[in-house]
Amino acid sequence: VEASALIGDHFSYVVLVNHSAVAEQITLTTNHPVNALRLITPEGSRDLPLTGSAWKMQMDPYATAVVEWK
Numbered sequence: 001v002e003a004s005a006l007i008g009d010h011f012s013y014v015v016l017v018n019h020s021a022v023a024e025q026i027t028l029t030t031n032h033p034v035n036a037l038r039l040i041t042p043e044g045s046r047d048l049p050l051t052g053s054a055w056k057m058q059m060d061p062y063a064t065a066v067v068e069w070k
Helices: none
Strands: 001-004 014-016 024-029 035-043 044-047 055-060 062-070
Touching: 014 024, 055 062
Parallel strands: none
Antiparallel strands: 001 014, 014 062, 024 055, 035 044, 035 062
8 A cells, every 4th residue: 555645734634545456454653743534535524543643444455545634
């Protein structure tokens, strides 16, 4: 799974791409302060649980995801 961060003053984003034909359970961590996480989808957004500076996600095969953090 490839990850790229877009760091802003008030909001930041991480864009994730699973290049594999297999679903992946991933754990992401950051050195930047994070107070809240939201998964952005075409249907809307939903909160993601944050444990310290890490969170876990399931990535379907060939899926993409955008996560916003504050």
